[in-house]
Amino acid sequence: MKILRAAGYRSMPWKNGGGVTTEIAVSPAGAGLEDFDWRVSMARVEGSGPFSQFAGVDRTLAVLEGEGIVLDIAGRRPSPVTRLTAPLSFPADMPTAAALIGGPITDLNVMTRRSRMTHTVERLAVSAPVEIKTRARMTLILCLNGEITVPGTEPVRLGPLDTLLPGSDTASLLIQPVHDSTLFVIRIDSISGND
Structure with a gap:
């Protein structure tokens, strides 16, 4: 991460x-x-x-x-x-x-x-804990506003315009808003045969 x-x-x-x-x-x-x-x-x-x-x-x-x-x-x-x-x-x-x-x-x-690559971009308004699937080759979670935390052994906190890259070995993440937040979830995948 x-x-x-x-x-x-x-x-x-x-x-x-x-x-x-x-x-x-x-x-x-x-x-x-x-x-x-x-x-x-x-x-x-x-x-x-x-x-x-x-x-x-x-x-x-x-x-x-x-x-x-x-x-x-x-x-x-x-x-x-x-x-x-x-x-x-x-x-x-x-x-x-x-x-x-x-x-x-x-x-x-x-x-x-x-x-070589494809992508999707999703906007999420978050006011309660939400699970985000991160099965793409690369996932980026941009916190537009507010603050969010990701629980774990070492909890992660993101403020406005910070970005989290979970890593390809993470299938999903629990996002907990500290304040109401807007997130952009960007998923990037390789086109088959380009790995």
């Missing part, structure tokens, strides 16, 4: 130079924007404009803070993403333009290399 504290996340410029992203975790460790297998990050979006494109990558976006954003993905019907909607998955290599709904936002980005 590994804990990533919000204070230790790494910040870097966007691929298109239009802002700054905060990297939570990446695999392989130290990988750049062109050679990651998977990447989880947060970004502050201050204005409308085009998204960076990533060849061969699938992406999921969720809004953490702010009113929301409307994505125009390759000319399809625009998709609004807010703190109330489900995270939105789309191909990161399609031309995508974003329009802010009501001012700047902070978003969560999960990206996986399509030829």
Whole structure:
């Protein structure tokens, strides 16, 4: 089990130079924007404009803070993403333009290399103990707000924007909220034959 504290996340410029992203975790460790297998990050979006494109990558976006954003993905019907909607998955290599709904936002980005990995992102509002299945190759639990604990021989406590990586040998975790919390559960798996 590994804990990533919000204070230790790494910040870097966007691929298109239009802002700054905060990297939570990446695999392989130290990988750049062109050679990651998977990447989880947060970004502050201050204005409308085009998204960076990533060849061969699938992406999921969720809004953490702010009113929301409307994505125009390759000319399809625009998709609004807010703190109330489900995270939105789309191909990161399609031309995508974003329009802010009501001012700047902070978003969560999960990206996986399509030829090697898949992912899902789930938002959970937690006000009572809950068991989270962690059978994926890699599971990350991001505590958006509030505080949670994970009981055990050495209990773990997570505060806002801290992330827990349970490890692949853990089938499930009991999460106990200290205060009402919102969690994002990110599950990443290898495509068959790529282990």
